[in-house]
Amino acid sequence: MDSTEDTTSRMPPYSLRSKLLDDFRITISFIGKVALKKVNGFSKSMAIMVSVFLVRAIVGGNIVPQAISRIVNALKDEALNTAIFGFWLFIVSAIIYAATEFILFKYFKKLAETIIALKKSVIDSIRANGISDSPEDVVGRISSDIDFVIWNMNAVLVTLLPNIFTGIVAAYTVLNFNMYVGLVTVFTLTPYLMLAEYYSRRVEIARLEERHEYSVSIAYIRDVVYWRQENGFLSQVLSKWYRAILRVMWYDRVYWGVSFFTQFTSIGIISFVAVLQAYNGAIDVGSLAGIISATINAHSALLNAMWALCIQGQNVAAIKRIYVYFHGMNQRDRGVLETPLMQTMRRR
Template sequence: MKLFQFDNIIKDMKILAVFVKRYMRYRYIVIGFLLALTVFILRAYTNGSIVPLVIKDLADAVGRGNIIGGGGTYALMRLGIAVIIMVGTEWMLKPYFSSIARFIVDMKKNMIKKIDPTNGDRKDIVGRIASDIDFVAWNISSMYTTVTPNVLTAIVSSMTLYTLNPMIGIINILFIPIPLIILNQYVKRAEIARMGERMMYSESIYYIQKFVEGDCNAHEILTSSLNKWYSNIQKLIYLDRFYWSSTLAYIFLAPIFSILLLSMGNIRVTSGDVAGIIYTSMQIHSSLINGLWGLAILGQTIPAIERILNISERR
């Protein structure tokens, strides 16, 4: 039963909510996130509906031997619209990324006002301002730009697959809990490794500065810090491979099962239906995996978020 408990993910989301509520309430941040959301909705509709149906119609047109003309021409026109949407919306993301950069500057100014240099470990405080704020801001941005568009695409693709074949659509939805189980196991282990990595990174920055300033005794401690940092990074690299190898296998599992079901059930479908079902099924699960990776990024970011929140609590 414990395998199906997503307590680590829920805990991380609560910590993220505290950070966002406390620090990310600037008007320019809200506007940037809303503009990005508009882009993600347009792209989800494009990737999850327009493109799969274009593939279906083109495959049917090839089967009829008449690509240019009839349904084939209409499909190519819709494909052109999809290209315009994908390329055009890229420029709508510029204000969003600019808002993240501006937030990092404002956040550092805010944290400097709150820090008491005489209270706490100086080498750790340097790391929190110099590194953790950038790390957290860009990782939250990565999480948002990974989770939101991919989850929206997975939802739209699921609806499209249901219109192509209701039974296949329902079966693909039943596969969704599998990557959630994998993610929960990843997050639980990655947080521990990332906490150690962040602490050793902060410590190494401090002792590099001490060594450059002429403190020869700092060399031995710096070497130890770098070795510990490397050890934690190796753990994260292993966990990343665990996540991606497991989920990549999952991406192909649902489409293969769908095709086997079609063949065993003697379901009458056109070549276009088969092409659309395969593409849309893979789109659902690849989008879901990529979206969940955003939550995996969050799991690695939580230790740094807690370190920043801890500064405020010391005040």
């Protein structure tokens, strides 16, 4: 436990390499070398999930703003047919969103199968090779970390993909309405990426410590329940876990607080620029309404997409704890896991 405390108490060093990209490489490596190999049909379920979110991105990022634009222009021009067409676009959008939710069931079913398969694989690996870590921590890795990795990997994918797709389509929609307003919109989206990079560089260390203390606490809780022996160890572990999870929650608040400020400030700036364009005759009222709608979609999407990458930073900590138990991990795999952050801590 001491070695974990020594490494996880240090703040990550500054580096020109992107922590977000390093974390993404680790996540993709885990999916490709573990999930796809251990679970039959996982690749097919992933393809279904990606296809669903592509369709939804087109609907939410383009069709809905176009529907709003048509309805507003119909009221201005007193064109009932145009308004009716806009209403039909909303109905079609609702049907697509509802239908695709049921299509996603196969993907979520496969996640549950993945958890079972990976736990069996880890147990088989331990039976064959034994363990070098503390038994208490290993119990936590099997009973808790595998579930944590799979469900957080799901949270990353189902948040990142639809929001990235929607954000790109929505930004493209604004560019189609008006190039000048579109460029301003794209510029105001960049702070989310910088904020996510800041978050991911700091949260992994706190999450590594939290996962370790949580795993150890499971074994101590078992001792209390079965043998009524506590000896003060459980209180110490829970106190360390509490300090670690507080750090994670603080970084969460930093991300969301700054992101919300960025979101609403940016929407206000873009709306002001769009109104000036409408006042100068560059766009009509319907286009103005469509721009504001697409801008809200773009900022909400990018805010949530970058949060998915933040979750990824937490999940990578747990992936590193269980990756070692899977067969076929060569030197290249270890190089993927050993990000500059972890290499620096190991040298200290």
